[in-house]
Amino acid sequence: MVLWIGTSFKMTKSRAEAVAYAARLRSAVGAGIPGVQPFVLPSATALAEVSAMLTAPAVSPVSTVLTGVQNAHWADAGAWTGEISVPQAADAGARIVEIGHSERRAHFGETDATVARKLAATLRHGLIPLLCCGESAEVAARGGSVAFVRAQVAAALDGLPDISRVLLAYEPVWAIGEHGREPRAEEIAAVHRALAAEWGGRVAAVLYGGSVTVRNAAALLEVPGVDGLFVGRAAWDVDGFLTLLETARRATGA
Ligand code: 13P
Numbered sequence: 001m002v003l004w005i006g007t008s009f010k011m012t013k014s015r016a017e018a019v020a021y022a023a024r025l026r027s028a029v030g031a032g033i034p035g036v037q038p039f040v041l042p043s044a045t046a047l048a049e050v051s052a053m054l055t056a057p058a059v060s061p062v063s064t065v066l067t068g069v070q071n072a073h074w075a076d077a078g079a080w081t082g083e084i085s086v087p088q089a090a091d092a093g094a095r096i097v098e099i100g101h102s103e104r105r106a107h108f109g110e111t112d113a114t115v116a117r118k119l120a121a122t123l124r125h126g127l128i129p130l131l132c133c134g135e136s137a138e139v140a141a142r143g144g145s146v147a148f149v150r151a152q153v154a155a156a157l158d159g160l161p162d163i164s165r166v167l168l169a170y171e172p173v174w175a176i177g178e179h180g181r182e183p184r185a186e187e188i189a190a191v192h193r194a195l196a197a198e199w200g201g202r203v204a205a206v207l208y209g210g211s212v213t214v215r216n217a218a219a220l221l222e223v224p225g226v227d228g229l230f231v232g233r234a235a236w237d238v239d240g241f242l243t244l245l246e247t248a249r250r251a252t253g254a
Contacts, residue, residue, distance in 0.1 A: 002227075003036050005229050006230050007039075015045055018042045021040075021050075024238045039095075040066075041069060068098060068127075073118070096129075100118075116156045119160075130167040132230075146191055170192060172188070209230030
C-alpha cells in the first residue's frame with residue numbers, strides 16, 4: 001500500500017522560496033520513503049525549477065517526489081489568454097494536474113463540465129489528474145454530503161475507459177483554508193466509505209484534504225478509504241511537510 005502525501009502551495013512563495021523548499025525536501029527524502037509517494041504543486045512560476053530538483057528517474061512505484069500544476073486548460077494550445085495547457089505543464093516537469101479545487105470552482109467559474117474536459121485532457125496526455133471534490137457547509141448541514149460528492153465525481157469520471165491513474169481528493173469546502181474547520185475523523189468517514197466503495201478499486205488513490213495538521217494527520221490516515229492527504233497550510237513550511245511524510249511512513253508500518 002502506498003500513501004500519497006502532497007501539498008499545493010496555492011498562490012504562495014517566490015521562486016527562491018520554492019527552490020529553497022525543494023532543496024530541503026530533496027535532501028530529506030533522498031532516494032525515497034518506503035510506502036509514501038510525496039508530491040508538490042508549486043506556483044507555475046516555480047514549476048520548472050522545482051521539478052528539475054525533485055523529479056528523479058523513478059526507480060520504484062514509490063517515492064521520488066512528483067510535481068504538478070494546480071490547474072490546466074483542456075485545449076492543447078491556442079488563444080486562451082492567461083491559461084496553461086497540459087502539454088505546457090508537462091514540458092515544465094508536471095506529472096500531476098490538479099483539477100476542480102473548490103477555490104477554482106468558487107472564484108474562477110469552474111463547473112463539472114469544464115472539470116470533465118480538463119480531466120480528459122490530462123489523461124489524454126498521460127499525466128495524473130488529481131480531481132478535487134467536496135460539499136459546502138450548507139449541503140453537509142442537510143445531510144447531503146455523500147450524494148453531492150458522488151455526483152461531482154461521477155460527472156468527471158463516468159464513461160472514461162481507464163481511470164487507473166486518477167487521484168481523487170475529498171476536500172469538504174467547510175474544512176478548507178483559514179476559514180475552514182478541522183474535521184473530526186468521523187465527519188469524513190461516510191464520504192470516504194462511499195468513494196472507496198464506488199471508485200476505490202478503479203482509481204489510483206483517494207486522498208483527504210482540508211485543515212490537515214501535523215496533529216490530526218495520523219487520525220485522518222486511519223479513516224477507512226483514506227489513501228493519503230492533500231495539504232495546504234500545514235505543509236507550506238517544509239518542516240511541516242516532512243513531519244507529515246514521517247507520519248505517513250509510520251502509518252504504513254514501514
Ligand atoms: P488547507 O490544508 O490549508 O486547509 O488547504 C487544503 C487544500 O485546499 C489543499 O488543496
